[in-house]
Amino acid sequence: xxxxxxxxxxxxxxxxxxxxxxxxxxxxxxxxxxxxxxxxxxxxxxxxxxxxxxxxxxxxxxxxxxxxxxxxxxxxxxxxxxxxxxxxxxxxxxxxxxxxxxxxxxxxxxxxxxxxxxxxxxxxxxxxxxxxxxxxxxxxxxxxxxxxxxxxxxxxxxxxxxxxxxxxxxxxxxxxxxxxxxxxxxxxxxxxxxxxxxxxxxxxxxxxxxxxxxxxxxxxxxxxxxxxxxxxxxxxxxxxxxxxxxxxxxxxxxxxxxxxxxxxxxxxxxxxxxxx
DNA sequence: CGGGCGGCCTGGAGGC
DNA sequence: TGCCTCCAGGCCGCCC
Numbered sequence: 001x002x003x004x005x006x007x008x009x010x011x012x013x014x015x016x017x018x019x020x021x022x023x024x025x026x027x028x029x030x031x032x033x034x035x036x037x038x039x040x041x042x043x044x045x046x047x048x049x050x051x052x053x054x055x056x057x058x059x060x061x062x063x064x065x066x067x068x069x070x071x072x073x074x075x076x077x078x079x080x081x082x083x084x085x086x087x088x089x090x091x092x093x094x095x096x097x098x099x100x101x102x103x104x105x106x107x108x109x110x111x112x113x114x115x116x117x118x119x120x121x122x123x124x125x126x127x128x129x130x131x132x133x134x135x136x137x138x139x140x141x142x143x144x145x146x147x148x149x150x151x152x153x154x155x156x157x158x159x160x161x162x163x164x165x166x167x168x169x170x171x172x173x174x175x176x177x178x179x180x181x182x183x184x185x186x187x188x189x190x191x192x193x194x195x196x197x198x199x200x201x202x203x204x205x206x207x208x209x210x211x212x213x214x215x216x217x218x219x220x221x222x223x224x225x226x227x228x229x230x231x232x233x234x235x236x237x238x239x240x241x242x243x244x245x246x247x248x249x250x251x252x253x254x255x256x257x258x259x260x261x262x263x264x265x266x267x268x269x270x271x272x273x274x275x276x
Numbered sequence: 277c278g279g280g281c282g283g284c285c286t287g288g289a290g291g292c
Numbered sequence: 293t294g295c296c297t298c299c300a301g302g303c304c305g306c307c308c
Contacts, residue, residue, distance in 0.1 A: 003302090074302080076301090176301095223300075
């Protein structure tokens, strides 16, 4: 589900409410996520620790705890993390609950169980197998068109998959890849070997503006995304390409022109009249 | 080594 | 109403 904007929206909503809060305990109801939750280690690491910071790396939410421990959460496709009053009854697929000193609970719900939760010393994050290969953050000032151009050297695959490759740039998932290519008028099947410097600059710029606008609008809620307070996003009404198969192109105005194709098993949406 | 594909899971939508 | 198929925002590991 969530790409960079959704995780960032979640982080911003939780930050003021979780800072300084102490985790009194954790209940792992269903440890069998795609990668099993290391239950005992998690309980040992987080119990009694105060939240001292919330960060994001790629699509991971990082909750820093006193004593140098970091709680790592990934929402996968259907994960949701919400802060609720203590008396709130559990809902279906509520796999993990963090009990807070204030009496509130931070609960993790994930029907498809593609999410991930684990803990580790903060200094081990960079070298961890889930993080070691990750590329640059889109909002890092060092992220430029030239970064993309250099990453593309020696490659010839389609630009859509390239944008979704987290070892190139992190945070761009299936929705925003289509949106970025629509904004820059690049055909999703175009080989990265055939993209000019100028176009790479436009792509880097579009990655930042599309993700930035999505964050400003609370993320994209197609189905179940919410922030930590349960608020839905509304960027879905601003999507120009994704999910609009058969509808009119907002740029050229041609009725029914938005097309859906499948690349590497994922849907891509684009306007064949505008994107080349 | 780059890149395509299957698999991991459940649920919702739509066709018949 | 019920059954079946397809599809879904991520990511890894296995192939060629």
